[in-house]
Amino acid sequence: MNTTKPIQTAITPTREQDYPEWYQQVVKAADFAENSPVRGCMVIKPWGYGVWENIQAILDKKIKDTGHENAYFPLFIPLSFLEKEAKHVQGFAKECAVVTHHRLEERNGKLVPAGELEEPLIVRPTSEAIIGEMFSKWVKSYRDLPLLINQWANVVRWEMRTRLFLRTAEFLWQEGHTAHVDEEDAMKEVNVAVGMYKSLIEDYLAIPVIVGEKPPSERFPGAVVTKCLEAMMQDRKALQAGTSHYLGQNFAKSQEIKFLNNCGEQVYAHTTSWGVSTRLVGGLIMTHGDDDGMRVPPKVAPKQLVIIPVIPKQELEEQVLAYSKEVTSLLSKVSYADQPLRYHVDKRDLKGGDKTWQWVKKGVPIRIEIGPRDIEGRQVMLCRRDRGVKEKIQLSLDSLAELLPGMLEEIQNGLFQEAKNRLDTYTVTNINCLEDFQNFFTAKNPNKPEIHGGFVRGLWCEDEEETAKILDPLKVTIRCIPDGQEERIGKCILTGRPAKIEAIFAKAY
């Protein structure tokens, strides 16, 4: 029995009580998204979509600054295209939306599919198959390389169990597709993408990541190398936040992406692909949300500051709104992270307290309440979402504009540091035997199975078959072989066999 008096929070249940359910409630309370009547498909609401738009703007600039161009390819992929790359189809063609008809007809007062297609079309689960087909036409000579293309698009994978943002049948993403003269140039590209993602995810989303390479069994279907960025959520599970693949010449061979090299020979190109998706928004919520709702890092917040005019009596309305206007004219001159401050005055016909709680749950970084008393004192009452909900800071109007950029930066860095501490604390490196490993991933309290464990970093023998026998019952996977390892020789923490690389082991989304 719980004897301590519970603190009332805006979100029920709390993270501690039921993390998966807490997540669903925060997504809803923060007005990020909701389930749609279409199985597995979500509706991304304006506040959540605003975060995605900021992610897009930040990443799109990086993509263009590194020499890539955006283009757009068909939503549909003819069935026969998928059959070309055998491994790829095994990985992807299983669960997908299949278009078989191109018309509806009324029969007995009901609409039924008609006009059967000669060849069914697949709604793209990823676009290697169709983009490669175009590349084979565009690439003729080494002068056409590197070919650096990116696409912002929706994709569909018929997932059986879906969860808002984290795993949905339809999701939004960008997919980079590039072709190169050789492996060296292609691998450079793979790392350029990883670099862009690391900066996006750490510097803007304030989510620390471990960068590494997937073991062979976890590679993208058809890839030679899959690099990834792994983040730790508050339940200490891993979330794959982005991937970048070196596809070798596998796709080039099945899709005939050939070119005349500078020795006059016809050779196959080396290709890459890389992507991040709306899943990042899920990772953002699971990293920064708390028991009162979401906390959005300032750099990706649709609004960084909201003004809530508090009008106790109708006759004071004009006065309060005039003062709000004075405050916004100051705010309009404030910049943060090289962009004008994004602020909003919430004039809705609602009680002040209701508004406050809505913005707390949405996670706007800074709230400013303006009431009649503030006018006299030429001041504002400011609340930071990274502090206690009732903690207010009184600021003079004179100092407000000057203090805001530093305050936003403090919030941004604070959220990152909090997540970094979690990642560091719960990435353990002192597990050396199987028993300790198994204990680490087994909940001690079966009534609270949600938050326990973390990442284990330890030596691994690279025998995937043996490893799977140990990991599968624990529902643990190898997240990556982290980059930047020094050479060493020791014993695999799972099998005791000789091992020379370290891996990250974790439960994952």
Added chain:
Amino acid sequence: MNTTKPIQTAITPTREQDYPEWYQQVVKAADFAENSPVRGCMVIKPWGYGVWENIQAILDKKIKDTGHENAYFPLFIPLSFLEKEAKHVQGFAKECAVVTHHRLEERNGKLVPAGELEEPLIVRPTSEAIIGEMFSKWVKSYRDLPLLINQWANVVRWEMRTRLFLRTAEFLWQEGHTAHVDEEDAMKEVNVAVGMYKSLIEDYLAIPVIVGEKPPSERFPGAVVTKCLEAMMQDRKALQAGTSHYLGQNFAKSQEIKFLNNCGEQVYAHTTSWGVSTRLVGGLIMTHGDDDGMRVPPKVAPKQLVIIPVIPKQELEEQVLAYSKEVTSLLSKVSYADQPLRYHVDKRDLKGGDKTWQWVKKGVPIRIEIGPRDIEGRQVMLCRRDRGVKEKIQLSLDSLAELLPGMLEEIQNGLFQEAKNRLDTYTVTNINCLEDFQNFFTAKNPNKPEIHGGFVRGLWCEDEEETAKILDPLKVTIRCIPDGQEERIGKCILTGRPAKIEAIFAKAY
């Protein structure tokens, strides 16, 4: 027999010779898009997609500045949703992509659709059906109105005959969907959208439009009022460039979008929807292209200026590139239309002449060629795409940065004026009898049927049945009842019956 010596042009055939084929050739030569192996679906290439991205940025800002928020809704619409609004389904559900299965299985070494869905899903041809469903959950009280939502998305309509950008099975667009307390507020919204579109299309795309209302038979399925913007292409046919619909309470009733008004009564909302699509890019090409390829108006050009270093001998390369760098450091300080100048140095390993012609065909507004002679003279040779291909302007380096914004504005305005003159010249208002009307729309030279006619503006009796008998054989339609008419009474130019409004008649895409 043609006796004049033909001028050689970059595009064959010329507009005069075969306008539809000229269009296809320009789209290809300008590297805007190409057909994909997926029936009716196009690949939008980087230069064409760059134009679309600029259109998006311009319009998205207008959409947000007028209080709308972006969101994202599912790609799929359950079949039963389409059955709710009878007129809507008649107009839309006919030709569409139908998803009937959610898996592929291997049978006898071939992939076949499996996992039949209980209810087929339609790939959205437009999103009223799914967005309305969500609106019915979001709208409870008059305080929730107006609800102003926009979506950037891909949509699919299974067109039988497709043409790049103008009519493709899949296309990209934005669709605004709004709900209001009453007709007045909704009609205001319809006109807000029209205003945004007019500014986008005239001020940025440099395409003059006639704004008006569709006659009942041409309305969007389910709409009470459809407003539209009609442009004239160079073959003098009309292109519908954008539409904005007042849907009355039709969709609100079928979708149960109800709210408690300020008298405490449950009433149905009044809704609107409005959209423009990648079709605008087709309209841009058909308006501004010439017999040497495309001419992109500066405000939407992905690059407004390109520098082509001309290197006659290898040993001069360093010198020429150093001078190019000097030029770009000047350009980096230039702004046009409140944005930094978009320029590019084409360093590709290609002959100067080939590069020049590629950029002519792509329609970059200004080309600057830099050769060894220019370095001595501290000058550049500048070519404007709106002038003859061989016309070069010599400019001193000192004056370049200062002159560019004015020059770009001159090109922008010149393209608009050229199109405006065409619209004015070929919109005739002096046709008063049926015979003249029929002659106007009948090609005089059957060997050159492509460029003739134009718009007829004249009084119309509003009898759609009678009108259709005359218009259908001519393949002419009523494009709109133009806005801003003064009241008058006269005779219908088609039927001779009493008429009080003027209409625009034209052949159309």
